[in-house]
Amino acid sequence: MRVLTIARLTILEASRRKLLIALGVLTLAVVVLTSWGFSRLPTMKDVTPAEVRLASSQLTILVAFMFSGVLALGSTLVAAPSIASDIESGIALAILPRPIRRSELLMGKWLGLALLVALYAALSGLLEMVGIWLGTGYLPPNPVAALAFVAAEGIVLMTLALLLSTRLAPMTGGVVALVLFFVAWIGGIALAIGLAFANDTITSIGIGSRLLIPTDGLWHGAIYYLEPSEILAAARAAGRARAGNPFFADAPLPFAYLAWVVAWLLAVLGLANWSFARRGL
């Protein structure tokens, strides 16, 4: 199966180019430092267990945001050159005359990168959760679901960067993907404000951005599973005051949205294959 050959090659390249070791060492350092920080919370003067739980839950969301950012930026930086630089350097010229379809090359790269993203999300997230639990005794309500959404966010952005990589130069594809990522983040804030103040125009813009680039939607899916019930209740009671907080989600993602994300992924992958198949080398 040539898709698996290319996927293995992609993971091997990340390893040989020392990407995995660099990410591993840095992640371990972050986990150790943040865990130490969390462990200080219960030792603060006059702090109650409820306050420790409250602070831990909010800090956990912030740390998750940092990891999701690392995943999003990292997967973009790796995916944007994946096809484009192979074409520029002539590696594609050497590989594609073999009995391998262009779609197999592209899907192999996607599979390898998706595995790397999922593996990083799972390992870094679990290490961090264990560190937080050891330091404070706090665990979010559903850390596995939250990590799955963080991984999905990274995979969505990686897939978009891969599509851009079939036509754009590596640096252009990377910049475009990151701009879209941040536009989607602002779109998410616009959606929250539009809903809180019942403004249809702003709400429509927010929904549009969440449908076009589902990264922020998935990030909110992750947040929901990191929020303990008392935080949810307090935030809901705050009413409009919570509007625009990019670190709050008051409901799980609806099934229809999850189905949309799956359809979006399939459509973008299909478009990437179509684009690559028609590219002259």
Add this chain to the structure above:
Amino acid sequence: MEAADAASLAVHTQDLAKRYGKTVALSGLTMSVRRSEVFGFLGPNGAGKTTAVKLLVGLALPTAGQGWVLGAPIGDLATRRHLGYLPELFRYQGWMKAREVLGLHCELSGMARSDWKKEIELALDLVGLAERADDKVEGFSKGMQQRLGLGVALLGRPELVLLDEPTSALDPVGRHDVREIIRQLKARGTAVFLNSHLLSEVEQVCDRLAVVDHGRVIATGTMGQILGQDGAVRVRVTGLTPATRLGLQGYGSLEDEGEWLTFRGLAPERVPELVGDIVRQGGRVYAVEPRHETLEDRFLQLLKEQGD
């Protein structure tokens, strides 16, 4: 030619054309390469040579025309198992070792895993990289990368090997080695499509060749056919009047350079007759030299004729 007829050929194209936007890279290539022959593909820069090779190996899609490689339509996935290809401008993954690059191509070509080791060692020996097999490619010179590329192209005993400027980065020893490899390939029945602008190289190894310019074939045939089988003869002569000289034009196209007369298109068996005629008409002959037209002479002449 029908597809069934194309099956007996290594390559056959019919009005194959490729356009990139407004740029015409290939404007109607019609040619045939027989199995087991070494076929030279010549042309000036920008003539469409590399585009033609890319179409043959399925890297680009033609905008018009048809082509068959080993009897199958160009781009056919299964047929690519029997092709070896050395691109002109290429690179292998610098982080891989030479042996790993060869292993990857064994895997991608669908070769049985049990054959990999033997094929890899064979290729490494053939291109002189056995001692560098476990070095990373990023440390290789351009010439060594070209040797590795040649090794990759030869994996799995392909039926057709397409070499796009295979010696452009090689030293004289490397070029000699490549010529030997091409001869070995021919000896074992492999067809070789050699795209090169090194005319002496083509002259030494090719059975037949095609000259392309502006995206179409302007001459094709054996080396003898391309160079002109009748050749030319130079005669150093004195004592002939201008009128007598004009009278000698019946022997061939005459170039009058004073003491030296060059007769083009003169059959070798007519040379004694020419000399006798000159002597009879009072000429004194000092030298008779067959003039061997080189491929470079003929190549330049063909391009000039196209330009005119």
